[in-house]
Amino acid sequence: MANHSHFLHAHTHPISPSSVLYKRDSITPLLHPQRASRTSPSGTSRRSGRYKKRRVTPASDVDSRKSQKLLKLALAKSMVETTMRQVVPLPQGAVFYPTREQFADPIKYITSIEQEASRTGICKIVPPQGWKPPFAIDFEDERLRFSTRTQRIHELQEGHAYGDGRTHTFKSFRANAHAFRDKWFQTRGLNRNNMTSEEIEKEYWHIIQTGGPSVEVEYANDLDIAQVGSGFPRSQKRFMTPRLKEIETIDFTNPEYYRHTGWNLNNLPDAYGSLLRHLGAAINGVNVPWLYCGMLFASFCWHVEDNYMSSINYQHLGANKRWYGIPSSDANKFEAVMRTQLPERFEENPDLLLHLTTMVPPSILQDRGVKVFTLVQEPGDIILTFPKAYHSGFSEGFNCNEAVNFALPNWIDYGRECVEMYRLYGRLSIFSHDRFVFHFGSTQNLGEYSFEDCEILCKELRRLFHEEREYKKLFLLEGLECVDELSGDVMLDEQSMKVDDVRQCFYCKHNVFFSGIICACNPTRLSCLRHTNELCTCAMRKRTLLQWVSTAELRYAIRRVQTKMRALKEPSRKASRHDLHHNSHAIMQKESEASGANTVVMKKHIDTFGHSRSLFDKSPLDVHQSVMPWFGRANSGRKATQELRTLVARTGNVTGMV
Structure with a gap:
């Protein structure tokens, strides 16, 4: 078994400012339109029909000694302010328990709860009793290989780009994830079996807010299901075949039901009533799901979805995933707080929030009047995010999730607003x-x-x-x-x-x-x-x-x-x-x-x-x-x-x- 000690404490391989990151909402960072001329996006390629834009950390003085010193002083001040006061518990996001009848029409049900659910930015749907889709990926298959990204958790508040991780099989990644979690708790004299979700959350934010101890983890994000497979069983029919039935016949005991149901993330974007069914191209991460494998503390930083679309995330198996959500009504306030919190970063990169590399504690956002809600996702749970709703989170151990976008008709106004924002920063829209x-x-x-x-x-x-x-x-x-x-x-x-x-x-x-x-x-x-x-x-x-x-x-x-x-x-x-x-x-x-x-x-x-x-x-x-x-x-x-x-x-x- 590989040596996992490098995941803890300081590291001798810092992340280069020129590190290249392949990410879901990737862009080529540009200077502010009022300060410099535009340049064309670079490194654009396609894989399974999807735009895979290569994100490059801007070549600037942002990692210079002076800039880093000022940034660390600002963060240190923020950490002191945060630790000196009592943290107010976050309110819970909306949770829904549909009946079997309601569950029979995915888009209709999502539409029925959207007004209430969107008030918390994110929501959780717990499927009816009996829901148990078979997991379609063979973790023992050594032919399924993928690359990971490395995240320095203690530096997530500074907005650095991620590093290149190693190539794994599902089996090796799971083994590494378990080994890291065991060692983390063991070195702190903690019993991992007795740790609550709230206690793990406290450990996570302590690392980010204090900048220590040094912790580096791997995250297998945005995995192409054409290469590693989907966790859901898939139909042999052509992907874009329109769904003609609005109401499904529910049979949780029939494997074929899970292959064709709209709750299967391979089918939801094309379900009856979804706008994305009119999209005649397969775009990875938009109307074709992406797979995610996490480990303890592996994070998805604050971001909104491409073109402000909605998203659906299903957890197939593993440890819980902690989520944070901000309703669209507070999105502008959130962005203003982030700019106040990290002025040096935003001075160099006005589009920093499009990089998906910055994690600021919810407690700081709460203090500034931003509404933040939280949810814990367990295996079998469905998490929805809504248009222009910032969200983030982290894994509490090894897990496997799958996610895809969808759009209801009221998304059109949000889509236009997002395109206006893209034009400001010189970002090419996903479509x-x-x-x-x-x-x-x-x-x-x-x-x-x-x-x-x-x-x-x-x-x-x-x-x-x-x-x-x-x-x-x-x-x-x-x-x-x-x-x-x-x-x-x-x-x-x-x-x-x-x-x-x-x-x-x-x-x-x-x-x-x-x-x-x-x-x-x-x-x-x-x-x-x-x-x-x-x-x-x-x-x-x-x-x-x-x-x-x-x-x-x-x-x-x-x-x-x-x-x-x-x-x-x-x-x-x-x-x-x-x-x-x-x-x-x-x-x-x-x-x-x-x-x-x-x-x-x-x-x-x-x-x-x-x-x-x-x-x-x-x-x-x-x-x-x-x-x-x-x-x-x-x-x-x-x-x-x-x-x-x-x-x-x-x-x-x-x-x-x-």
Whole structure:
């Protein structure tokens, strides 16, 4: 057996500032947009269809002696303040015990408890008696190997990047985890069998708050189930097959039930009523679960989910996991406290909270007026986190969990808010929010959604429409003369996500889905409509508006959703799928005719590569390879138009939206 003594006390291998970390919410840390120019995300790769963005600790002076000294002094002061007062116990997060009937419809049940449960940021669901899914991973299989990350628990309050751990099998990781836990309690004269969850929690926060003793543990996080397997039995059917049944027949004694139930995390994102069922690509950690193996004190630091989505975490086996949650109503207050607590870190890395490497005690947050709740997860328990709810926690020993994201219709507003935050820090979204909303509204069956759900969708489509229209009007007034219409693909699948990876604003990294701006001086640089002033100093007449989705198509999506809303508002008039399709087709045809009648073909061309012709007046083969990414999959239908003049000439009103 390997020597485990290196897990305790000081270590001779400090974590390098340039350590590379592969993490769930990974980003390329950037300087604050007001202080430096943007750089493109680096190290982007895919595995099982998922964006795996490589997180690199910023190259800065943050680990210099002066910076470290100031940081340690600030933390020492905080530790003294914390230990000098009596710690107030944290309130418990919401806990629910569904009946078998309630358990039969996962999304409906989660929706029914969301309003109450989200008040504590996190909640626990204890399945009905008899629930016992078989564990589908063979821990004795030596072929299943994975890498770990090392965490220096005594430094988690300082926000350092994690280090690279060792390669393990499940068997070796479990053995190491047990050995570490035994040695930890033995060296302190404690009986691990008599230790309560509260006593382990006290030990954990003592290490973090006092900075000692030195403790390093391993954490096997974000494990790809395509390589190590899922803890749930999986169906042999294609992953993205839509679930047609809303209500399940519960039979806890039948192994096949666990293979197909929506509570199986391989199925939940695609369950009836889940927005992620409209996502046509398999994204690890989003709609494809990730596996986690922890050991004593292995931590998941304060963070929110990608795009502010909800998450579900199931514990298959092992020791308890301690959770902390903050409701979305206190998220901004939490962020302000973190910046006050670690000013030096945030000065160097304004996006520090996106790194998932910082752990601040709940007691400090409580003192500053932040609501913090706690839960203990045992094997078989389900933990939910809600949109924009910060959460964190640690393991009390060896355990194995599995987690995945999901989204209810009311997530759309949170998703937009998160994308705005990403634009501030120059972070590429895990998938295009604009594409998702437009794809949902313009092509998907809305039959399973309520009037309120459609109202949320329609509101977001209207917002996108107004932004597109107003910016285009402004550009025309500023002298824009050339518009190139490109044949865009509205689908949200693996191919389109590759396009979105490249088709991003050079300044804020936002996915440019509807339209963007380029200039003749540097056509390889694409800007979203908001950041054209950052593009260059050229006059607007030298620029070209690239349009993949027109405002007419946005109107179509809005009116399509409004048609569904009217049908839902008048119960006596049930609109069939055929009626909805027919009405939507008529709307689109009317919009296209109106747009065509007012469209003037542009004769103004721009000089791009020393040739006096429009940049996109020929096939993509005639265009320099450096601008090929702007085409996506399109290869026809390009023409220079003056749709902007149509926007000014027409009111642009849509019934019920302006």
